[in-house]
Amino acid sequence: MAPYKGIHLTFEKKPAALLPTAQLTDVKQVVLPFAYPTAAPVSPSVFLYDTLRRGTPLSEVEGEPFSVMRSSVTGVVCGEKTVNHPLYGELHCAVIDCSSDTGDEVAVPEDHLVTTESILEAAEKAGIIDELDGVPLVLKLREFQETRIDFVVGDAVEVQPYASSAWATLRSYAEEVLDGLSLAAACAGTNGYHIAACLSPSRRRSLSLRVGKERFFKADSRYPVKEPVRRGRKNGGVMVSKNAVVRRVGVQACLALSRAVRLGEPHTTAIVTVAGDAVKSPQNLQVPFGTSVQELLTRCGLSCDPETLILGDIMTGVASLTQDVPVLPGMTCVLAFAHRPTKLESPRACIGCGRCVRSCHAGLLPFEIYRRFENMHDEQLAALQAHRCDGCGTCSYVCPCNLELTATVLEAGRADNTILLDLKEDTDA
Ligand code: SF4
Numbered sequence: 001m002a003p004y005k006g007i008h009l010t011f012e013k014k015p016a017a018l019l020p021t022a023q024l025t026d027v028k029q030v031v032l033p034f035a036y037p038t039a040a041p042v043s044p045s046v047f048l049y050d051t052l053r054r055g056t057p058l059s060e061v062e063g064e065p066f067s068v069m070r071s072s073v074t075g076v077v078c079g080e081k082t083v084n085h086p087l088y089g090e091l092h093c094a095v096i097d098c099s100s101d102t103g104d105e106v107a108v109p110e111d112h113l114v115t116t117e118s119i120l121e122a123a124e125k126a127g128i129i130d131e132l133d134g135v136p137l138v139l140k141l142r143e144f145q146e147t148r149i150d151f152v153v154g155d156a157v158e159v160q161p162y163a164s165s166a167w168a169t170l171r172s173y174a175e176e177v178l179d180g181l182s183l184a185a186a187c188a189g190t191n192g193y194h195i196a197a198c199l200s201p202s203r204r205r206s207l208s209l210r211v212g213k214e215r216f217f218k219a220d221s222r223y224p225v226k227e228p229v230r231r232g233r234k235n236g237g238v239m240v241s242k243n244a245v246v247r248r249v250g251v252q253a254c255l256a257l258s259r260a261v262r263l264g265e266p267h268t269t270a271i272v273t274v275a276g277d278a279v280k281s282p283q284n285l286q287v288p289f290g291t292s293v294q295e296l297l298t299r300c301g302l303s304c305d306p307e308t309l310i311l312g313d314i315m316t317g318v319a320s321l322t323q324d325v326p327v328l329p330g331m332t333c334v335l336a337f338a339h340r341p342t343k344l345e346s347p348r349a350c351i352g353c354g355r356c357v358r359s360c361h362a363g364l365l366p367f368e369i370y371r372r373f374e375n376m377h378d379e380q381l382a383a384l385q386a387h388r389c390d391g392c393g394t395c396s397y398v399c400p401c402n403l404e405l406t407a408t409v410l411e412a413g414r415a416d417n418t419i420l421l422d423l424k425e426d427t428d429a
């Protein structure tokens with residue numbers, strides 16, 4: 001087997017990773033889309049001046065109940081607006097003024113036998129979205145139930161430079177995360193699961209004590225993350241063979257699943273790392289979905305007007321021109337920089353250093369794909385398998401010439417099928 005590639009990134013997680021998570025419980029207003037981005041017809045089910053409880057569904061989505069967004073707060077609908085979100089595109093949103101009534105409005109389910117059906121039902125009703133990939137958790141759990149899955153990993157590896165929200169989640173809620181992970185594994189019909197993280201020795205010891213040594217896995221610190229299991233050995237008390245099917249679930253989704261099943265709670269908050277050199281007090285904040293990024297930055301303080309704002313971490317985040325965007329499921333990091341990172345400076349011509357090739361974990365030739373795509377060499381491009389790129393961003397990160405390799409390889413990958421079809425048509429003709 002070819003040796004695993006990947007790169008070591010500098011860790012800029014301190015001081016946020018060392019501090020306890022702060023809860024923002026006094027948010028005045030949230031902006032929430034009626035539904036997650038979907039092609040299905042969406043019918044709003046709440047209207048101006050309606051009073052909402054936390055967890056109230058904001059819409060009905062034909063054929064896709066898992067796409068319905070729920071109110072993250074108790075409050076009153078005070079308007080609607082369209083938000084152009086850098087991560088999710090154009091969203092039709094409800095604006096909700098939060099009321100100070102934050103009493104426990106959620107009915108705790110009576111003690112009952114937990115079955116895979118009740119877990120799926122709870123995940124759908126709670127509207128849980130996996131922060132790893134933005135996929136509704138119920139869809140993942142259905143896949144676990146319907147296909148062969150041998151091992152489930154609670155993924156807290158987080159090797160991008162700034163983000164520490166998964167670590168913060170474990171620090172505050174490790175036991176509940178493990179419980180949610182065990183419920184996800186139950187849907188797969190396996191007892192094989194563990195939490196994977198890349199922590200300092202003292203934190204590893206503390207986490208092992210809380211969740212059990214067997215249920216913790218020390219992941220490799222290279223980016224992008226190599227599969228967080230050890231094949232051919234026992235993991236989480238279960239042998240993971242070469243051919244085992246392994247799936248990953250985010251630790252915030254695990255936490256939400258435990259709370260949905262045990263407490264009947266909807267998924268309404270995100271833990272978000274706020275960091276970057278323009279932030280005075282970098283920290284992890286737990287906020288209701290729909291809280292504006294501006295509010296997060298205000299809470300942590302800004303040392304200057306940031307020139308660059310990134311939603312997500314350096315490798316895979318998206319630049320935003322405005323702070324007036326809401327935190328939505330899947331957003332776990334917000335970075336504010338005083339200056340434009342050098343990686344965003346103008347590109348220069350390729351010098352053929354080969355770093356992009358050496359670092360690509362998918363074994364691709366990013367510079368060659370870039371060159372062929374830019375020059376519209378479709379026939380040669382088809383052989384370069386750009387569709388295998390997962391957008392990890394490593395090639396762009398290591399390129400000394402700041403070439404937009406990742407975006408180009410991804411675009412070339414999307415064009416792959418069309419090119420192959422065109423070529424086939426040409427050949428047939
Ligand atoms: S973004 Fe794609 S081409 Fe670039 S290193 Fe990652 S997998 Fe390879």
Ligand code: SF4
Nearest residue numbers: 350351353354356399
């Ligand atoms: S890393 Fe950049 S400069 Fe080096 S070969 Fe790849 S594209 Fe060219």
